[in-house]
Amino acid sequence: MSERVGPGARLLVTGGAGFIGSELVRQLLARRDGTRVTVLDKLTYAGNRANLAAVEEDPEQADRFAFVRGDIADASLVEPLIAEADAVLNVAAETHVDRSILDPEAFLRTGVIGVHVLLEAVRREHERAGRGDRLPVRFLQVSTDEVYGDIEAPRRSVEADPLAPRSPYAAAKAAGELLVRAYGTTYGLDAVITRGSNTYGPHQHPEKLIPLFTTNALEGEPLPMYGDGMQVRDWLHVGDHASGIDFVLRHGESGEAYNIAGDHLLPNREVIGLLLAATGRDWSIVRTVPDRPGHDRRYAMDGSKLAALGWRPSVPFADGLPATVAWYRDHPDWIASAKSGDWDAYYARQYGDRLAAGRAVDGTA
Ligand code: NAD
Ligand code: DAU
Numbered sequence: 001m002s003e004r005v006g007p008g009a010r011l012l013v014t015g016g017a018g019f020i021g022s023e024l025v026r027q028l029l030a031r032r033d034g035t036r037v038t039v040l041d042k043l044t045y046a047g048n049r050a051n052l053a054a055v056e057e058d059p060e061q062a063d064r065f066a067f068v069r070g071d072i073a074d075a076s077l078v079e080p081l082i083a084e085a086d087a088v089l090n091v092a093a094e095t096h097v098d099r100s101i102l103d104p105e106a107f108l109r110t111g112v113i114g115v116h117v118l119l120e121a122v123r124r125e126h127e128r129a130g131r132g133d134r135l136p137v138r139f140l141q142v143s144t145d146e147v148y149g150d151i152e153a154p155r156r157s158v159e160a161d162p163l164a165p166r167s168p169y170a171a172a173k174a175a176g177e178l179l180v181r182a183y184g185t186t187y188g189l190d191a192v193i194t195r196g197s198n199t200y201g202p203h204q205h206p207e208k209l210i211p212l213f214t215t216n217a218l219e220g221e222p223l224p225m226y227g228d229g230m231q232v233r234d235w236l237h238v239g240d241h242a243s244g245i246d247f248v249l250r251h252g253e254s255g256e257a258y259n260i261a262g263d264h265l266l267p268n269r270e271v272i273g274l275l276l277a278a279t280g281r282d283w284s285i286v287r288t289v290p291d292r293p294g295h296d297r298r299y300a301m302d303g304s305k306l307a308a309l310g311w312r313p314s315v316p317f318a319d320g321l322p323a324t325v326a327w328y329r330d331h332p333d334w335i336a337s338a339k340s341g342d343w344d345a346y347y348a349r350q351y352g353d354r355l356a357a358g359r360a361v362d363g364t365a
Helices: 019-030 049-056 075-083 097-102 105-130 168-187 209-219 238-251 268-279 304-309 317-330 332-338 343-356
Strands: 010-014 036-041 065-069 087-090 138-144 190-196 223-226 232-234 257-260 265-267 286-289
Touching (some): 019 036, 019 049, 019 238, 049 065, 087 105, 097 168, 138 168, 190 238, 209 317, 223 343, 238 257, 268 317
Parallel strands (some): 010 087, 087 138, 223 286
């Protein structure tokens, strides 16, 4: 299959100061093939400019990199940036399910209105390309396995399955995807969608399971396990998630969605056991707390569509997890910065009553 976006391409990466976006930017620029990257990021509590230090401190990469602080829902900001791009990778989103349950609005603003604003700007460029005024622009929407909803064992979701989101976060992601699909069908935009599974690795905000439990364990704080801890997730290293997105950008067929599966299904209890071992703690610091409302029991995807094109994950969980714990142990300043701002208020709201009602867990059960 021919490459769609080759060396020297000008890429607009939204959400590039976040966890997956910053890894993607590091990978794209480290190829040193002339690719130019502009990051558009609102720098919400989840965005951190320091995540891009590696590229900003390398003169050759910094020369091919630009950072713009702003909102993807701001048309006047987005339009000139897309006019200069060969491809747009929309990584920006509000991403934490628990926050979407507390306050859904920001999820819809970025996940639906923001996507619509980006697509309108791409449509304008598509029309210019139709008049021969520029080359076509490709749009890649980063989505999630959560759009499939709760998947009963032993089933695995395939790309043609219906979308059945069950949290405000997942509903906003599904809505964003449907808009992308509609713009492809109606206006003929060149658009592709990726659906990644649960991602872990360095630079992930400590609101998510693995960094929260790692940093709490390092600090000797309790680990709040929702319910029985038997919910299943499919773990994908951030380096693999970013390389899967890049692969779909270059090889994906227009109009198609691609699962980026980690192919490593684990119940939360097993992940917690591994984190306790890696941080030198035991089950006495784990508390079972009241469950997340509407908590999906299991996500599982079939990754064979992308494998048939030639991409598979390459980082084994047995290597990636201890390396991730080591990264957090070595970056106390990064953790302190992520656990600043609204962190204490969020933590009290999300976990105050839960931890008060929490009970000890028998780790041998
Ligand atoms: P993150 O929360 O770490 O980063 C999100 C970034 O987007 C931040 O830098 C934030 O400042 C920026 N942002 C938010 N709203 C914005 C707006 N309106 N305009 C511009 N920038 C904005 O997220 P992540 O975990 O890196 O996830 C990135 C993408 O991958 C999201 O689309 C998410 O739905 C998807 N995804 C994540 C996972 C996962 O496990 N983390 C798995 C599958 C898919
Ligand atoms: O599946 C992909 C999705 O993975 C992404 O689209 C989301 O952006 C990302 O946040 C993640 O969603 P999850 O809800 O699966 O991830 P989280 O880390 O919040 O939780 C993982 C599991 O751990 C889930 O079953 C809930 C549980 N959990 C989580 C937290 C934060 C706990 O038991 N205790 C907690 O304190």
